[in-house]
Each structure stands twice: as C-alpha cells, then as structure tokens.
Amino acid sequence: MxxxxxxxxxxxxxxxxxxxxxxxxxxxxxxxxxxxxxxxxxxxxxxxxxxxxxxxxxxxxxxxxxxxxxxxxxxxxxxxxxxxxxxxxxxxxxxxxxxxxxxxxxxxxxxxxxxxxxxxxxxxxxxADPSFYRWNQWFFIQFFKRGVAYKKFSAVDWCPSCNTTLAREQVVGDERRCERCETLVTKRDLDQWYFKITDYADELLDFSGMDWPERIIAMQRNWIGRSEGAEVTFRSAQDDPITVFTTRPDTLWGASFMVLAPEHPLVATLTSPEQRAAVEAYVAEAVRKTEVERQSTDDEKPKTGVWIGAHAINPATGRPVPIWIADYVLMTYGTGAIMAVPGHDERDFAFATTFNLPITRVVAESVDGAAAPLEQAETAYAVAVNSGFIDGLPSAEAKERVIDWLEAEGIGKRTINYRLRDWLVSRQRYWGTPIPMVTCEQCGIVPLPYEQLPLLVPDDVDFKPTGESPLKLHPTWRFTTCPACGGPAERDTDTMDTxxxxxxxxxxxxxxxxxxxxxxxxxxxxxxxxxxxxxxxxxxxxxxxxxxxxxxxxxxxxxxxxxxxxxxxxxxxxxxxxxxxxxxxxxxxxxxxxxxxxxxxxxxxxxFLMFIGPWEQGGPWNSKGIEGPARFLDRVWRLAMDQPSSTAAPGDEVAVRRLTQRTIKKVGEDLARYSFNTAIAALMEYVNELMKA
Ligand SMILES: [Zn+2]
Ligand SMILES: [Zn+2]
Structure with missing residues (x-):
C-alpha cells in the first residue's frame, strides 16, 4: 500500500x-x-x-x-x-x-x-432540451385554459433611437441610457404574457411547516407586502373621485395634501393651465426612471414633486387639500394616489418639509398631547387627537371605527393591498422556450394543440444586434395556420422567462x-x-x-x-x-x-470549503488554509493503511472507545444541522488522538 x-x-x-x-x-x-x-x-x-x-x-x-x-x-x-x-x-x-x-x-x-x-x-x-421545454409549453397552455396565463399591455423599456425594446441589462447608468446608442431610454406599452401569481398571494404568505431560513421568509413576506387598510375616496373641486389606499385610516384628519403618481389618468384633466408646463416636464422625467429608483428610501435622495394647481376635499375635515404629483408614488401600487399625512408618515413628512406644506398632529401619546409640536413623523400607534368623533380612541380601534364610518357614508371600504405583481413571463429573446400560442384574425388567441408540442426554437436564424427577437426577424417562423379554423395565424415571437x-x-x-x-x-x-x-x-x-x-x-x-x-x-x-x-x-x-x-x-x-467557516456565512478565501485539510486527509490515509503498532496500553483503549463514541455523536449532530466546519474540527481532533495512541 x-x-x-x-x-x-x-x-x-x-x-x-x-x-x-x-x-x-x-x-x-x-x-x-x-x-x-x-x-x-x-x-x-x-x-x-x-x-x-x-x-x-x-x-x-x-x-x-x-x-x-x-x-x-x-x-x-x-x-x-x-x-x-x-x-x-x-x-x-x-x-x-x-x-x-x-x-x-x-x-x-x-x-x-x-x-x-x-x-x-x-x-x-x-x-434547453425540447424533451424538457415541451412541458413548459404544456404547462403554459394548461395555465391559459385555467385563466392563470393572460395577455396584457404593459410598459417596457424602449430606445426611441434604435426603435426597439431593451432588456433591463441593456439600460445603463443612473441616467438610464441605451447601451448601444446612449439615447435616454423611455417606456413603451407592449402586449405581454403574465402568470397570475397574485391569486396565490395569501397562500404564499403561509410558511407553516416549512423549515426555511427566517431571512428568506421575511424577504418573501415583504415582497408580497400584504397590508390591511381602507380605500378612501376624495373628490376634486370638479367632483372627480380620487381613490387612495391607506393602512392608517385613523389618520384621515391629518391628510393635508394628496400626491398622485405622475402617470395617474386624472393628472391631465386636473392640471391648471398655469401649472401645465411644469407638470408635463416632471411627468416626462419620471416615466424614464425605474420603480426601484423611484421608490428608493435613500434619505440623501431629494424629494421632488410639482403642485398641479388643483385641490381635493378631505372627506373627514371637509377642507380643501392641494394635489401634487411625485415620482415616489407608483401607478402599480395601490391606486396610484395617496393621501399624505406628514405628521405620521416619514416620506410625507420629508415631502411636506421640502415644499413647506402644513403638518398636523392627529396621533399623540395621550389626549393631553394634542397640541404638542411634531419634530418628526410619529408613526407608532397611540391615541387619536384632533380627529373628530375618534378623538381619544386607541389607534387600532380608531382605525376600525373610521372604516365603519367610511362604509356607512359610501366614501370608502375595508381593503387588503399587496405589493406583489403578476409574473411577467414574455421575453423578447431567442434562446428560451417559445410561447405556444398563435393569434388568428378570426379566433383571437389560440393555444397550440398538445400534439404540436414541442414548438421548437428554430436553428436557422440571424443574430443581429437589433434588440428584436431573432424569432420576429425570421422570414417564415412566425407565420402558421390557426389550429381552430385553419385560417392564417401568427405565432407569438417572444419566449418565456427562464x-x-x-x-x-x-x-x-x-x-x-x-x-x-x-x-x-x-x-x-x-x-x-x-x-x-x-x-x-x-x-x-x-x-x-x-x-x-x-x-x-x-x-x-x-x-x-x-x-x-x-x-x-x-x-x-x-x-x-x-x-x-x-x-x-x-x-x-x-x-x-x-x-x-x-x-x-x-x-x-x-x-477545506467545509472547514473554512460556518457554511451559511461564507468568508474570504485563504490560499494557505487548504494545506491543513490536505494534511488531515493524508493522516486519515496513513491511519487506515499503516500497520498498527499495537503498543497501546489497555487503559488507552477504553479512552479511545469513549472518544470514538463522542466523535460519532458530535459529527452526526453537526452534519444534521449543516455545521460542516465543527464536524470536521471534531474529526481532526479525533485523528490526532488516534495518531498518538
Ligand atoms: Zn439605442
Ligand atoms: Zn382561427
């Protein structure tokens, strides 16, 4: 040996x-x-x-x-x-x-x-094997038949100079320019496929029986973003309804202004002639930014916004409040409009401070604190003050009372809101699963029959940096016959998200x-x-x-x-x-x-990789560190292969047996909880003792 x-x-x-x-x-x-x-x-x-x-x-x-x-x-x-x-x-x-x-x-x-x-x-x-992705297509058709897959117009990144859509990776820099021609990227509405993951939002929040890291569960919970609250309808001076979602209906009396998303459909009709130029410039700027940029909670980021020259009536106080637009309000979350309560919301407080808007206290430690000045937004639940019929009620109870009142008056209702959006599945790419659907002038959108699957990714395509899917540029691939009526039909030239x-x-x-x-x-x-x-x-x-x-x-x-x-x-x-x-x-x-x-x-x-530290933490590489584990394996080899010296005293044998049992127990427990580094340390110690024996 x-x-x-x-x-x-x-x-x-x-x-x-x-x-x-x-x-x-x-x-x-x-x-x-x-x-x-x-x-x-x-x-x-x-x-x-x-x-x-x-x-x-x-x-x-x-x-x-x-x-x-x-x-x-x-x-x-x-x-x-x-x-x-x-x-x-x-x-x-x-x-x-x-x-x-x-x-x-x-x-x-x-x-x-x-x-x-x-x-x-x-x-x-x-x-990428057809034997696999044909089942992606099979699932897609099943989802379509169950109403889970649906098609909708939605905004995607668009380069007006290259005249094409861009993948997120193709939009570069803080200014969001096209990576090819450096033109400022805008948004364009395109017909896209979605899966209705929002139907499962509540069930996806149920993590019972799952042994998953708390951090992952917290991230999913936050991503789904379920919040209970109410929809409240404000009215413009011309009586247009402006509906907002709030998790704190008990602070309605403190709503001293409203903010609409720049894309909100009422912006165009409500804006006054004097403010129109400023509003249009702001809207054009805002639509170029990503949702992530717009929602950045970075305190350094200055709050921006424009008054549109109009007012709405706060339904609780009956008083007019100014209507602003700001890019931190998203059309895709809630209703695309918020009631701003600067006394009790941090972002609203920063906005009100920047633009010198009124800040009213409507929550306090006790009714005695109703007149206390606000140094910052106080977001915690406490007691309602300066709030009409809910004065003196604890926030949670006040919230319920206000929702009851809104529903009785027909100006609002109890609502649950989610941050989760449906899963956008369409990609303007070549190397993915083709979407197994055709559009027929007579029949509309028709799924392929199962026996026509897999719909293969064609091999004979040209790769040009046009930003368009090569499937779209292929001379014949997209043209087919309708499985329902036999008339001419066109394939979807997008592929599925990987x-x-x-x-x-x-x-x-x-x-x-x-x-x-x-x-x-x-x-x-x-x-x-x-x-x-x-x-x-x-x-x-x-x-x-x-x-x-x-x-x-x-x-x-x-x-x-x-x-x-x-x-x-x-x-x-x-x-x-x-x-x-x-x-x-x-x-x-x-x-x-x-x-x-x-x-x-x-x-x-x-x-070495298992010994380097706790597995879930990782850490820096150490080029010298691998020598130790290599020597350890060598010792294990020699221990197993060398002739035993058989000079051990009987007392030593008992000690070795005890150590063996202890090591087996420890290594078993450590491996069961993915603690590889401590298991290996125990084995190293054990081998050292055996070498001595
Ligand atoms: Zn371009
Ligand atoms: Zn047809």
Missing part, C-alpha cells in the same frame, strides 16, 4: 468504480425511507467556479450523510441552459447559442464529475425520459416534495417564490399533493477573494478550483 495519500490515483479509481457498479443509481422504489436532496442547478456559463463548489460539495456531503444513515437518497444534477449569455455570445462571437450552451455543458459536466458528487447522470435535466424552467425542474429529475407527462405521477407521489434544498439566498424573491407558486398550481391541477415544494431550505454564504472583496476577474482575486483539484485532490478542496 502506498504510504502517502495520492488523490490523483485514488479519486478517479473510485469514481470509475461508483459509475461501473451503479452505486449511486437512482432507485425509485426501495424498502428504505426516501430522501430527496436538490442543490440549485447551475447555468452553463462554461466554467465551474469556486462558488459552485461551495454550494454543491457540502450539499453532496450532506446527501451522503443521509445515505449513510440508511436513507434511499436521490441527489440529481442538471443545467439551467436557456438565457441571455448564449445569445450575447452569438451576437458578439458569431457562435450558435445551442452549440455554445451544449459544449459548455459537456465541459462543466466533467468538472462536476471531478468534484466527486453522488450524482446519477442518467437523471440529468437540461432545460425562471419558468427552474420553477418545476426538480419534478423532472425523477423521470427525465417521461414522454407522456411532465413527470411520472406514481414516482412523484413517492418522492415529492424535496426534503432538502440548497442554494444562494439571492434567489429569495424570484426563483424561490415562483417555484412555490408553480407548485401550488400543480397541486390545484392534481399533479402533486403537498402544499409546498421544498420542506427544508438552507443557503450557503459567499466565498470572497483572499482580499475580502467579491471575486472578479478585474480584481485578479479569482480562485480556480480546477488548479486546486490538480494540486490537492477534490476531497481536500471539499474538506
């Missing part, structure tokens, strides 16, 4: 044996309890970086741990293979997106194999060859939902929300039974460069895992 551990010989030998013997082959049925572990599938960028290793190899270690504990474990791997980088490579380097993607996959699959994962590659899923692919891929792993359904029902019943899911927390409100939504749709279609797709979720941290900065080529601090594997072996890299 070799005296020293030689990973270059040992690792490929065992990988070969695993594969030959089918050790990790997926076993759909077994007497053992099932354990389904999934790590987020990678995008085939062309190279596996240290972040992939940090996400995947500890996940694999945990899956192996469950296997050793007697579970029938399934830990699959696939590729999230549609997306913009392939298209950019096509435009820049004249590469075929399909060839670019699949050659990257071939390369990365070998890199993943070198990681020593317990993956059964026969179960691999590639989302978050569609990752919304249900974990179901496909179970039966990737299934031809008659997205997945085999019986096997799915046995294996779903996923028991352990791992990946980056940057997916908190996109992928991880969409996959829950998709799952609930599948449940309502009778395809799955549980209420949630993933029982337990854990997020790894980020491995930074040795200088403590995010790894990037420009900083020259990128760590290449392939070089490390060549030098130390995959197990040393895996061990």
């Amino acid at each position: 070799a005296n020293r551990y030689d990973p270059e010989a040992v690792e490929p030998k065992w990988r070969e044996i695993w594969e030959q013997s089918g050790l990790y082959d997926f076993e759909p049925t077994s007497a053992k309890p099932k354990h389904y572990a999934v790590t987020m599938l990678p995008y085939p960028s062309g190279n596996l970086h240290i972040g992939h290793w940090y996400a995947m190899s500890p996940s694999d270690a945990h899956a192996r741990f469950m296997r050793m504990r007697g579970y029938n474990v399934f830990f699959p791997m696939g590729f999230d293979a549609f997306g913009l980088p392939a298209e950019n490579a096509a435009i820049k380097n004249k590469l075929d997106p399909r060839k670019w993607t699949y050659s990257n996959i071939a390369y990365m699959r070998n890199q993943l194999k070198s990681m020593g994962l317990m993956v059964d590659w026969k179960q691999e899923v590639i989302t 978050f569609v692919d990752s919304a249900w891929y974990q179901c496909r792993y179970l039966t990737p060859q299934e031809n008659n359904a997205p997945f085999d029902r019986e096997i799915a019943q046995e294996w779903l939902p996923v028991d352990h899911y791992t990946g980056g927390r940057e997916h908190a409100v996109m992928h991880l929300l969409y996959t829950r939504f998709w799952w609930k749709l599948m449940r309502d279609m009778g395809l799955v039974e549980a209420d949630e797709p993933m029982r337990q979720l854990r997020n790894q941290g980020v491995i930074l460069g040795e200088d403590g900065n995010k790894m990037s080529k420009s900083k020259g601090n990128v760590v290449d895992p392939d070089m490390l594997v060549a030098k130390y072996g995959a197990d040393a890299v895996r061990t």
